[in-house]
Amino acid sequence: MGDFTFSSDFWSWWVIVLTVGNILGCWWLIVWTMKKRAGEAASGDVTHHTWDETLQEYNNPLPRWWLWLFYITLVFAVIYLVLYPGLGKFRGVLGWTGEVRYEKEMAQAEAKYGPIFANYAEQEIPALAADEEAVRTGRRLFLNYCATCHGSDARGFPGFPNLTDDAWLFGGDPASIKTSILNGRGGQGLMMAWEGQLGEQGVDEVTEYVLQINGREVNTELARKGQQHYQQMCVSCHGIEGKGNQALGAPDLTDAAWLYGGSPGTIRESIAKGRNGRMPAHKDFLGEDKVHLLAAYVYSLSN
Known part of the structure; x- marks a missing residue:
């Protein structure tokens, strides 16, 4: 719920009241069900509830350790809602958001893998296409970001080009492939309706x-x-x-x-x-260093 935006205070308070009310209600329900009542048989005794003439019920309440598991769960819920977003517009004392978490993880990944991609970016695409380790890394990028449209084998689907042949709409040389991935393709190459x-x-x-x-x-x-x-x-x-x-x-x-x-x-x-297929730009999303390696992998498919 950390990324959910409430449009009004009403819905924020609606969520707060329902959430807090459910927690308090569960707490009260546990206390009420475990309360000993007047005239109740002692633990282990027959409760005098009888079915089918001779079938009787014994008073065997839940063990105390089992009961405490329910209490611990409710305490955990309260601590979580204080620390993290979950109560309407209240964002939690830690200020956690999905965006902050994502940016932190991306920064960690960039610190770890950025130098590797920077090293690849200094090499020419044809040289990378002949480097087995570079091709394996490029293929992992392709499977993550490109296979949905072009297929895991890069042979494409209707409307999505086959990248393993030599039929290139915008050119199959290294520079053209890299440009297609960096900036995308759209306005050019649209087939109008006749x-x-x-x-x-x-x-x-x-x-x-x-x-x-x-x-x-x-x-x-x-x-x-x-x-x-x-x-x-x-x-x-x-x-x-x-x-x-x-x-x-x-x-x-x-x-x-x-x-x-x-x-x-x-x-x-x-x-x-007509046809209006578009290739999205990946420059802002992946960065030029990763695109350079990805272009080398695509280039290797038909060369």
Whole structure:
């Protein structure tokens, strides 16, 4: 509860009253249930509660040590709520917060591992990619921060590039890979939706032409009409021959590497609806030294 923000004093006091009330209620319940009552049989004696004619209940209260466990638990709860946040807006006398704990742990990690990454950062990416220890460390970074999108084997998923081949949207050289991780990719490389300008028929025609330059069997008449649309609307990004443009992040349409899938239906959807995948920037999160090593690992996957 240390990071929870209460929007009003009412809810803060609501939590305080409920929490303190429950602790006091539990304390009273234990005392009340263990209180000896008038006429109660002595410990070990029959209580005169009888079931099924002869089945009787003995008075065997909980052992004292067991009872004290409940009291100790309640005392622990009180001490915890005094020291740490848990009572509404009261933050505890220690001033603990999740942010403070996180920053402290990060500072400790930086003091321990920072020099290691700084040493790696002084080496060129191709050299690191040939260093087995550096690659193992880079792989651990990849599994922690990149595998969710690109997969543990780095072969990607629909919408997330395969990093083990040579089909790079923004370039596969060390500098380009590092830039992609540091600054992310987004505004460039976005595929706009063309259905509004082309109409359904026009989208079908461009789809046929894209399939044609990809080396597949197509309806030549539709492809011929699609080529005209392509030259008007697509050539500025994908090039006359459909080879793409890494400066813009425009993919090569002639190879077998399809980011969102290469079926006719998926290609048609990409043309009609557009694509807006984004690669988040990791510079502020990881720091340049770690990104340098991570880039070396990614570079090693296809080199």
